[in-house]
Amino acid sequence: MKKIILFADPGIDDSVAIMYALLNPGIKVLAIVSSYGNVTKEQATDNIAYLLRLASRKDIPIIGGANSPSSGEIPRFYPEIHGEEGLGPIRPPMDVQGELTNFSELYNIIRMNQDVTVVDVGRNTSLAALFILGENITDVIKEFYIMGGAFLVPGNVTSSAEANFYGDPVASQVVVTNMDNIYIVPLNVTNKAIVTMEHINMIRKLTDNPLIQIMDEAMEYYIEAYKKLIPGINGAPLHDVLTLFLMVNPEMGSSIRRDVKILTAAEGRGTSIADFRVSSKPAEKNINIYLDFNYQGFIEDFIQVMSSTGNSRE
Numbered sequence: 001m002k003k004i005i006l007f008a009d010p011g012i013d014d015s016v017a018i019m020y021a022l023l024n025p026g027i028k029v030l031a032i033v034s035s036y037g038n039v040t041k042e043q044a045t046d047n048i049a050y051l052l053r054l055a056s057r058k059d060i061p062i063i064g065g066a067n068s069p070s071s072g073e074i075p076r077f078y079p080e081i082h083g084e085e086g087l088g089p090i091r092p093p094m095d096v097q098g099e100l101t102n103f104s105e106l107y108n109i110i111r112m113n114q115d116v117t118v119v120d121v122g123r124n125t126s127l128a129a130l131f132i133l134g135e136n137i138t139d140v141i142k143e144f145y146i147m148g149g150a151f152l153v154p155g156n157v158t159s160s161a162e163a164n165f166y167g168d169p170v171a172s173q174v175v176v177t178n179m180d181n182i183y184i185v186p187l188n189v190t191n192k193a194i195v196t197m198e199h200i201n202m203i204r205k206l207t208d209n210p211l212i213q214i215m216d217e218a219m220e221y222y223i224e225a226y227k228k229l230i231p232g233i234n235g236a237p238l239h240d241v242l243t244l245f246l247m248v249n250p251e252m253g254s255s256i257r258r259d260v261k262i263l264t265a266a267e268g269r270g271t272s273i274a275d276f277r278v279s280s281k282p283a284e285k286n287i288n289i290y291l292d293f294n295y296q297g298f299i300e301d302f303i304q305v306m307s308s309t310g311n312s313r314e
């Protein structure tokens, strides 16, 4: 079982990723770090608290992450994809207000648990802060799974930049430079992790878990949003869920070991670069970019995990 700290900014695909992590018997969630990204940090925190309440998981702390990128600029949010409050048409009930645990608690959690995996499916500001504020902290973390980047394929915010790396490129560069055992899950693969309403309906028939009721409505919104963005698409990509799937099932994807750079300014802001020439050499450190995965295996696993009772009630 992998013990994870999940950095997220829910957002619909982040929310489905949180559900997937809570229900997956191969994952133990130690903490969730809430940050700005798809919505404000405050909204992200309430969304996480709502999901944890529905899953009856009072034991998982919500850690207060970043409010804005390290540049201090005001973040841009994406209501057209995730809804005004991040869960499509759903609003957490008024009495749900996430309580935050101080960021410094992360160091205790990491040191108290052996072999922690960090998964970041949002802007990388909080993860960079973990490194900047901590002493030798990255040496005690087993591995990092990062959803971000677009390598030689179009971006989703600019022609070349993906949203997570674009949101705080300086933080993303801090992460890829200073951490080791990194697995990047970019748009090259996540754009293909399409889940349709047929898949969701299949899951709905198999379970009456209240989390899945929320997923149903949120996914309907998310899929409609993607249909407007990409005419002809029959579902929507679950970027953040694929990242967790590959973290638990690394053999279901193929990756290449290369150094990664993220452009931090001007028109190239957020663009991720690696050398894929035949003559290029593997990175000295263990940094890997996923370029392919088993789609059928992903869908089967997604349906199975989401329709299980999992380990959500402890």
Ligand code: RIB
Pocket (backbone or CB within 6 Å): 011, 013, 014, 037, 038, 121, 122, 147, 156, 162, 163, 164, 239, 240
């Ligand atoms: O580019 C995809 C990423 O941006 C995902 O993490 C999604 O949640 C959005 O924020």
Ligand code: CA
Pocket (backbone or CB within 6 Å): 008, 009, 011, 013, 014, 037, 121, 122, 240
């Ligand atoms: Ca995300």
